[in-house]
Amino acid sequence: MIVVEAKKLGKNYGRVKGGVQAIRGLSFIMEENKIIGLIGRNGAGKTTLLKMIAGYLRPTGGMLRVFEREPFNDLTVSAKTLFVDDSMTFPLSFTLADILREAARFFPGFDAKLAEALAEYFSLNLKKSHHHLSKGTKSTFNAIIGIASHCPLTLFDEPTSGMDSSVRKDFYRALLKDYIQHPRTIILSSHLLSEVEELLEDILLIHAGAECLHLPVADLKEYAIGLRGPARNVGELAQGREILHREEFGQGNIYLVVKKNFSPERLEEARTRGVETVPIATDDLCNYLTGSKGGIDDVFRRN
């Protein structure tokens, strides 16, 4: 079943002219019971997209369906969807214990035992009020709500911001274990793919509001390859291919990153002519795909 479907989806903030195009022409399908990573740099449009899916924001162009309905102002979508980020608001007079108690009434699938056990594990003081929590503790508590509510569509927007590294690891493992027991659709946004990569089934990489890449995460490691060696031989091998990244170094040497669709024979032959092949780390690949033209070196070259 398809849970989220977007066709030429767009979102402008402010006036059309002079306003900001946060999402431009995004089309994709997200299937049920997958963990999907929404990856992009700061300002790529991740939060805007998630808020449209959650029904918080109304699209200004194209089509968006969540559980086959338009999500904006829709109670059915709202009942099946949970949006978790660090600015979740709860009634000011509520303690954490109050929130957990109400959440159990609010979400039909809420696992109160799990929520309490997680809160105890992360040493949360349930007598405290939510708006007095530190940034990291707030993230941790919101993440617990996100896991324990077992919502059919759970959206996590940068859920680990402010968490220390040990809490992060525990959170991801808790999410995975709970997902195995209660499969559901989870969208997880992050600007750092390597942190969530192993947890994901699919990845949607966006840049400047548009899609860069949407594929099973397992295919990502084999998507691109680095070629390093004498400029002429590397250039010959890469001819006619889209170059994702280019660096010159030393005398007449070059490093190119291109899509990986060479035959092993072709690579073996290139190796004998001094062309080295380098695997591309997935974080680097995302940077290449979403990067501005050139690199930081160009900034300094001008002076």
Place this chain on the structure above:
Amino acid sequence: MILNPASMKPIYVQISEWLEAEILNGHLPGDERVYSQYQLAEMFNVNPATAAKGLNLLADEEIVYKQRGLGMYVAPEAQDRILAKRKERFVNGLLREVVSEAGRLGIGKEELISLIREIAREGSGERTREEERGKEKGTE
């Protein structure tokens, strides 16, 4: 269980290789049930779909077989198939690479063979018999 995320090998390949090692060292004998994708996902802390991909890799190579509704089981011939596959990969990959690199470095055929023999001698005593056989071939 720790995976190496920095490795060139995709995670699902690393999982299938770990299962192969478990079959080779006898922890998973023939017709024994293999871990499910969910067990593997928990063990390796990865998405169950990634674990399933590792299992399917082994199913494609007939190292494990599917029992409808029950899961995956180790093929009785699994050990032989893994060894044959690895041997083939060793000869066509690593060994060819060694020979062509030796060529690039100007190491002659005889020199290469005696270097290999020397390294094998440094290894464990168990290797001696293979080495003897190698010597006979070398003198032919």
